[in-house]
Amino acid sequence: MSSEKLLTLKTRDGEEFVLEEAMAFRSLTIKNATSNYTINNTPLPINVEINTMIKVIEYWKKHSERGISEDELMNFDKKFFKLLHNSELFDLVVAVDYLADKGLSNAACEQVLDKITGKTPQEIRDIFNINNDCTPTSLGG
């Protein structure tokens, strides 16, 4: 069996889980945190909730698979993001920015961009359910 180093992480809402170090190090934040971190087996706290983390790990697992083709990955990504509610997408975007994983970050941001580009402000508000709190005078232009 692989002698992979394992890492224990603890989410913001108190859940602990174990992950292969190599996979966890896709997150620069986690990687940097462990380099300063001397006590073994104490879970590393991360500022992400468990639900979001599950999604992140699902993505990481797929993108770490050996022998997977570009096309398969593209299809996976499409489905992966399609199934996300806006609130989940929001959480993912914020979490991934915190975790500093360039690949997932770019993918998630592209999703948001797709929804925004070429739309009017009201259309964007409708998509994301944002309240219109802008008054003509409150905006300098």
Next chain:
Amino acid sequence: MKQRTWPSKSKLDSPFIKKQTPLKNHPTKNPFIKNSKIITPTTSSSSSSSNSNNHDFSQLPYDVLLKLAATFTAPNLRTASLVCKSWFEALKPLRESMLFLSWGKRFKHGRNGVKPNLIKALDSFLKGAARGSTLAMVDAGLVYWEIGRREEGTCLYRKAAELGDPVGQCNLGISLLQGAARGSTLAMVDAGLVYQEIGRREEGIGLYRKAAELSDPSGQCNLGISLLQANPPDPEEAVKWLYKASVAGHVRAQYQLALSLHKGRGPNNNLQEAAKWYLRAAEGGYVRAMYNTALCYSVGEGLMQSDKLARKWMMRAANRGHSKAQLEHGRSLFSEGEMMRAVVYLELAARAGEAAADPVKNVILQQMSASSRDRAMLLANIWRPLPPSH
């Protein structure tokens, strides 16, 4: 390389793309983006379960939103700014970027009554880039490439590329390829040199031309020089290539360009341009340019007359072994009463074949004691020229 003076027209043929077609509600035609940007309506018919503030896109952290919007054009940015107060606040730096971007374009192309000024354009673009817009980063990168500061240009393309800007990614790719091509252009120039040495000039020029067209400054310089020496010479094309190499910082090209402009072999007999390029080459360490620069300063030709600067450059050239400069410098020292130093320089000049050095040198020697004469000769014997680059 110190780039103090900008050439009046710096139109290097740029291989880079300047902007992409604006994104609309259809797949973009840009080949560099992997996933087509098809706008899909939100799939969750049951929209977000709660409007709890935690998951509300209006609460998107400012830095995340800034990164998202980094690649936006002005219209997209305006739209996004109007979505809600929070987005309006968050996107303020990018709106400032847009202002700097438009100023930069005005300076670059000289619109709206503004005189074209590449330095000011670069300055504006950099300010825009600092506030986060990838469009400003790409435009700054383009200017950097135009003025020969390739490393800095590539760095900015890389920044834009990492934020997902397709033009940045494309241009980064092109810069990296050009860097790779460099290896082969160096070989082309070397081969060209050998061809010239064995008398196969046409083939040599052909290789210089290949390298020149791939933006290799050495190739451009050698091509320019070959065209000047060709039969019949082609001064116009020669100057065009020497100019490109000079702007890219190639010191020998700068000197050759100055010579051509000085002697009126190019299209314009332009003394000021010539002197500017002599000075650049001198600053770059080219010894003959140092001598010519000294002359320009001493008679006020193309540069403001200055005895002090003339002396400075003459001495530099002399210390690097330029025999005429040693002669002149020796003469200056003589007229200032610095006999020992004067006679050393004059002796060096004489040894290098400057006959005019002898009369003055002998005058000084006759007035010296035997021990002083010996000392002077010793100094001349142990003298070594400074290496060319400072």
